[in-house]
Amino acid sequence: MNRxxxxxxxxxxxxxxxxxxxxxxxIQTLQEHEGKGPEYMADFLRRTSGEVKTTVMGVLHGWQxxxxxxxxxxxxxxxxxxxxxxxxxxxxxxVRVNGHCGCPSPTEQYKGLAVGSYHVDTPDGxxxxxxxxxxxxARTQPLDGEETMGITSxxxxxxxxxxxxxxxxAPASGFYIPPGKSYRHVCxxxxxxxxxxxxxxxxxxxxxxxxxxxxxxxxxxxxxxx
Numbered sequence: 625m626n627r628x629x630x631x632x633x634x635x636x637x638x639x640x641x642x643x644x645x646x647x648x649x650x651i652q653t654l655q656e657h658e659g660k661g662p663e664y665m666a667d668f669l670r671r672t673s674g675e676v677k678t679t680v681m682g683v684l685h686g687w688q689x690x691x692x693x694x695x696x697x698x699x700x701x702x703x704x705x706x707x708x709x710x711x712x713x714x715x716x717x718x719v720r721v722n723g724h725c726g727c728p729s730p731t732e733q734y735k736g737l738a739v740g741s742y743h744v745d746t747p748d749g750x751x752x753x754x755x756x757x758x759x760x761x762a763r764t765q766p767l768d769g770e771e772t773m774g775i776t777s778x779x780x781x782x783x784x785x786x787x788x789x790x791x792x793x794a795p796a797s798g799f800y801i802p803p804g805k806s807y808r809h810v811c812x813x814x815x816x817x818x819x820x821x822x823x824x825x826x827x828x829x830x831x832x833x834x835x836x837x838x839x840x841x842x843x844x845x846x847x848x849x850x
Contacts, residue, residue, distance in 0.1 A: 625718060627745050632693035634677040642680040642691050649750040650758070651682040651689055684754055685761050695745045697723065702738030703756060705730060711756050718749035 628645065631638050639662070646653060655664045666679040673679075675693055682689030687700030703711070708730035711719060721733045723743035730739045744750045 625746055626748070628694050628696070628747065630694045631676045631678075631691060633675075638676060638678050639680050642676075642678055645691075645696070645747065645750070646680070646682045646689065648747055649682075649754045651684050651750070651754050654681045654683050657683045685757050687757060689750075692743070695743045696750055698742045698744060698753060700740055700757070702740040703730075703760065704738050705734070705736050707756055707760055708734075708739040711752060715746075715749045715752045718746040719744050719753050 629641070631641065643653060654669070655662055658664060662679065669679045669681055670677060673681075674690070676691045678691060680691070682696070685700070687698055690697045708721070712721065712729050716729065717727050720727055720743045721730050721739055722728075722741045724733065733739070742753060744753055
């Protein structure tokens with residue numbers, strides 16, 4: 625496992641190293657998020673930083689990322705059970721639910737409730753956590769304010785466990801149907817959007833380049849998702 629380096633103590637290069645770790649994961653520092661320079665809240669952050677003396681803290685959609693000696697501590701609004709289990713399946717030994725050294729699953733720790741606390745030991749794990757948070761937020765964001773049947777449609781980063789066939793694009797695609805929303809299929813490769821009304825499964829992809837044709841099984845999954 626390629627762990628983060630131990631940064632406990634007070635070192636001149638810590639801020640630079642931590643900024644680079646966050647940037648590699650796609651996470652902004654507090655200063656970047658606020659559009660400020662590195663000096664913004666620097667004294668306060670340093671005084672409250674704990675075992676790693678630093679002015680750097682990461683922020684992402686309500687989550688905070690603070691550096692401990694060899695890992696990042698992440699706390700936020702919570703990652704829903706299904707997404708947390710998918711993250712755990714790939715990165716559970718490095719993205720530790722509730723900071724638990726035994727690496728239990730989200731189900732074991734939170735009994736189906738959302739996970740709002742992680743300790744992250746590796747760069748790959750931190751990036752995976754950030755991407756999970758971004759995906760959960762992105763799937764509920766309106767696409768240019770469009771509406772279908774009077775209901776705002778949304779653009780989703782689609783769950784990998786729901787399947788369609790993409791000959792040209794490696795990422796798996798599928799359906800996510802939130803309560804009260806119209807259905808929207810998004811190709812993660814070319815970002816082509818195919819919208820369709822509830823209970824209609826005419827889902828041939830609108831882009832010939834993708835050659836996407838959904839299966840009856842996919843339609844069944846879509847129905848269950850609603």
